Amino acid sequence: MEFIDLTCYKSFIYNISIMKNLKTTNSFILGCTYAIIMPAFLVGVIFLFHLQNIGVGIFSNSKAPFMLTLIPNLLLLRFLMLSFKLDRAGMGVLLITFIEFIAIFKFA
Secondary structure, eight states: OOOOOOHHHHHHHHHHHHHHHHHHOOOHHHHHHHHHHHHHHHHHHHHHHHHTTOSGGGGGSTTHHHHHTHHHHHHHHHIIIIISOOHHHHHHHHHHHHHHHHHHHHHO
8 A cells, every 4th residue: 555645645735725825815915916916027027028129119119018017006906995895905906006107107
């Protein structure tokens, strides 16, 4: 009879429970964190495409790639506020999105 190691399975279940708690945690700081991570990831993807010369027309305007990074924040704001009823997290996303919007027009 073989011994089955369940430690990997237990850690997987534990990680799923952590993700469920993060989805239902109504925290201003968590909303701010989501709003910072999503555009940062998208900026990396956009500039990776730019290095490979995919979508060259988008990069003719210097503000366009940065404005595209605000779209996931607006979708996240909609889902947090309306679908999940996480108002504090939605306010964090709204604050960071507003700060990013001002920074784009001031510095880009």
